[in-house]
Amino acid sequence: MNMVNLTDELEAKADTSAPKIRAQKVNVHYSSNHALKDINLDIYPNEVTALIGPSGCGKSTFLRCLNRMNDTIDICKVEGRITLDGQNINDKKIDVVELRARVGMVFQKPNPFPKSIYDNVAYGPRIHGIAQNKQELDDIVWSSLKKAGLWNEVHDRLDASGTSLSGGQQQRLCIARTIAIEPEVILMDEPCSALDPIATAIIEELIEDLKNRYAIVIVTHSMQQAARISQKTAFFHLGKLLEHGDTTTIFTNPVHEKTKDYITGRYG
């Protein structure tokens, strides 16, 4: 019986053909501003989906819909249906704290807590009660730092303040903090825009590795970064999703004229 269950579980994990997140007819208004218009987009597991488009096109707004970060904005109204594994995330029965644990987020500017490196990563597992004892918490902190590619640089100073790290290290600390609570989806809002090319390359290498375990959605203004790290790309323009599909197709032969103008750096 156990074997059957295990097989089922493995098959469920291996099923990458079903969307992890499905957005259907999503509309967002900020008061009278219609920020997102009828967005339909599927996010698949074990893939990086890049959201691209000019400033103000709605890509960050859409990203924030996926873990209900827009709930914190009074004038923001979200309509339409967004499901995580088939479950409507805007359903009143959904616990938003639990949702945000399943759909983690990394922001543009690294924002470690003014606490030690250890406590930054241990914070989530502690409040969600993931670890049963100190040993389990240590294991989570260490493995999260390893998965985030930061362990080798900080293992001998886990008590040092998170804010004492370099920008790139701080961002990886934030990624470690996100993955410590075992999310299923990671949202990244321009995670490299404040980093130098070396720190950016390290984060990109990390994203490549993380996608084997999570679905990743990344907002980026760097066309080259979107082309390098994503498997799917979605192009937003004036609140509409104009085109989405395989990244190689979008960057070599986009269908929509506006997509072509944007990615080739032309006046649209």
Add this chain to the structure above:
Amino acid sequence: MPNSHIVSSFDEDLQKLRDKITDMAELVADQFSDAECALTTKDLKLAAQVKEKDNYVDQMEQEIEKTAIEMIAIRSPMADDLREIISAIKISNALERIGDYAKNLSKRVSVLSEVGDYTVSSSIISQMISIINVMNEDVIDAYIHKSPEKAISVWTRDLAVDNLYNSLFRELLTYMMENPEYITAATHLLFVAKNVERAGDHITNIAELIYYIVEGTPLEMVRPKGDNSSETNVEFSG
């Protein structure tokens, strides 16, 4: 016409690359028609000029490659820009090969001017080269105007060159069997004809690249191939 790039120097760089391709294509077209002229008039001086000018063709290819590589490094081109820059490298490679064939034709002018009469065969070769010259001009036109229709028109004409090559191949084999003294001239003429036929193939490749630059997908039509000389066998009548 596509919109201009926000960074205007990118447009300037692309235009310079296009101009270089056009200049090279025009030089190669001139080389081919000069080689034909040298062949038909047995003009050794003109043949020598064609051989000498091939160095310019090689230099232009290197220059286009260098420009394209620099643009890829500096501009990180995407979509149609990327296709155009990559295709520029491939087009310059094809043009360089066509230039080599013109040089090879010229190399044979000397020996062909010393051997016997080959009027009938050279008439067919002249017909082949005339078609190639028009294809050369039209493929430049298709490139400048980024016209898939014009590119397809050039692409389909290669069949006529192949058919002429096949008939010439049979004719020369027959001549050689009838008169062994004709073997030297016929062998050289076979190489000349093969070079012309191959030039047609490369122009066809350029036409395909023009189509790809504009449409973003390869030309799906089945390429008309008429060269069946590799399977031709002419039996001895006696």
